[in-house]
Amino acid sequence: MTTTNWISLLFIIGLIILHFSEKYLNLSTKDPRSKLLSFAGGATIAYSFIFLIPELAHYNDVLKRLIGSESWLAFFEEYTYTLAFLGLLIYYGLDLLMSARKKKTGDTGNGLFAVHIAAFFFYNFFIGYLLVIQDFKSYWAMIVFFIALGLHFIASDHSLKAIHEEDYDKYGRWFLVAAIFAGWLTAVLFNPSEAFAAVGISFLAGGLLFNTFKDDVREGSSHNYWAFAGGAVLIAFLYMLTH
Structure with missing residues (x-):
């Protein structure tokens, strides 16, 4: 494995530790919403707008090249932006299903639970994939990610x-x-697929935007706004320092 792969593995381990440590933090998701969660939301939104969304333009060119001018899909050129929008719609639809089922029965049921987790499995899978295949400008840029x-x-x-x-x-x-x-x-063992990366980063961008905004818009207050803005400004500043 390359040095970059070993370093990315350290970050993967860090993300796994965060997944397991979350249950000990006990932060409020309802009103009043935890300021740390709003801070995290701001950081995610800033990174999505500054890094992920601009990447859609690059990957859109990739898909145009792979699809070619002779394909029946060639008439429609905004592939990644459409996929990002579909990603947002899918996660929004799942969220509505979960909320409606929980209001009606008190829980989401095994079937919807499996579907919801499967959607986030892909979400996490691609974050792990992206850590390896993305051409970060430096290891500091990987740290910001x-x-x-x-x-x-x-x-x-x-x-x-x-x-x-x-x-x-x-x-x-x-x-x-x-999934992570x-x-x-997958990225380490197999040759990176530009088409898979393009589809994945598009869905990820749409999902990140929806899943972050939905909680702070629903449960946030004026105090949460400043925490949200603080997270956004910090990540934007760190991103500019490392690029």
Whole structure:
């Protein structure tokens, strides 16, 4: 393995530790929402706008080249942006299903729990994959990626636990931890696929934006706004320092 792969493995281990340590933090997801969760949300949103969304332009060119001008898909050129929008719609639809089922029966049921965790399995899988295949400008840039996504994991873990409660601690968390490692291992063992990377980063961008905004818009207050803004400014500043 290359030096970059070993360093990325350290970050993967760090993300796994964050997944397991979240249950000991006990942060409030309801009103009043924890300021740390809002801070994490701001950091994630900033990283999405500064890093992930600009990457969509690059990967859109990749898909245009791979699809070619003779394909029936050639008439439509905004591939990655459409996939990002579809990712947002999918995670929004799942969130509505979870909320409606929980209001009606008090829990989400095994079927919806499995579907929800499967959606986040892909989400985490691609984060692990991206840590290896992404052309970071320096190891410091990888650290900023780790900080932004690590903070996002803290917030998303709390949201998933609030929905699925004990099922998330017993089963869901383990699947999501496995997903991060599986994504990393896939990228290390097999030649990176530009098409897969393009599809994955597009869905990831849409999912990150929805899953971050939904909680702070629903549960945040004026105090949470400043925490949210603080996280966004910090990550934006760190990103500029490392690029």
